[in-house]
Amino acid sequence: MSLPTLLGFLLGIGLFLGSIVLSTDNYLLFFHTTGFIMVVGGTTAATFVAFEPRYVMQAMRIMLSIFLQQKVGRAILTNEVGRMIRWGYMVQKGGLPALEADAKKLREQDRFLAFGIDLVISGYTGQEVREILANTVETGFHRATVPAEILRSMANNAPAFGMIATLVGLVIMLDKMGSDPSKIGPGMAVGLMGTLYGVTFARIILMPTASKIQQREEIVRFRQFLCAEGLALLAERRSPRYIQDKMNSFLDPALHFDIDRMLRNKGA
DSSP, X not given: OOHHHHHHHHHHHHHHHHHHHHHOSOGGGXXXXXXXXXXXXXXXXXXXXXXXXXXXXXXXXXXXXXXXXXXXXXXXXXXXXXXXXXXXXXXXXXXXXXXXXXXXXXXXXXXXXXXXXXXXXXXOOHHHHHHHHHHHHHHHHHHHTHHHHHHHHHHHHHHHHHHHHHHHHHHHHHHHHTTOGGGHXXXXXXXHHHHHHHHHIIIIIIHHHHHHHHHHHHHHHHHHHXXXXXXXXXXTTOOHHHHHHHHHTTSOGGGOOOHHHHHXXXXX
16 A cells, blocks of 8 residues: 555545535535536546547556555665676576576566566677667557556546536526526535536546556656666676666666675675
């Protein structure tokens, strides 16, 4: 569970509800079923028209995943550098067969690394490994961020459908205005609820969710580019220390891997 994400979501909802409680005693005024249906239903319907259904359903499922802990953390990046350095030593001592034997367990755990190792073992040059893996990373990133694009489209549509709900309410209000002018105020309040729902739905749920999905996929892409560089260096038969320095150049200095420390720990 991603506790900061959950707390941020609950805080946003809590502040919204808290402002209502502090402002009025008529809480039921803010519960308008018709406006809610028009905003959520209209936004969802427009999304199914604009995008393929399977991508829309995927976006709906991924919305819940933002509350789960991100698998790629800062420490994992350092560990990836250490993994490439260890493989560099193995290639120096036992050649590519040693690397192939050690990487068998990755076949099911990490398909990207397994694919990259296959390229190295197949004898591709370092530049060829970079190009192939770069294409793999970018196309995978594009596929993974389609749900974020769908959610951003929904966030853009939600306020518009909120306005539609408001206009419907105003038309009904004006129709009744001649018979009972005293209902103008309450009718206007109900009509504006559609706009409130649309903006709230977009800004508290849809836009933050899209941003979180986008950010997480960018982190995954960075990790894959880091690994791709390490695999390319293995294909070039670079020394473990060169692999360390080149891969560390991608990272925050606080995350740099230190071969000397690793060797001292082994010696101890």
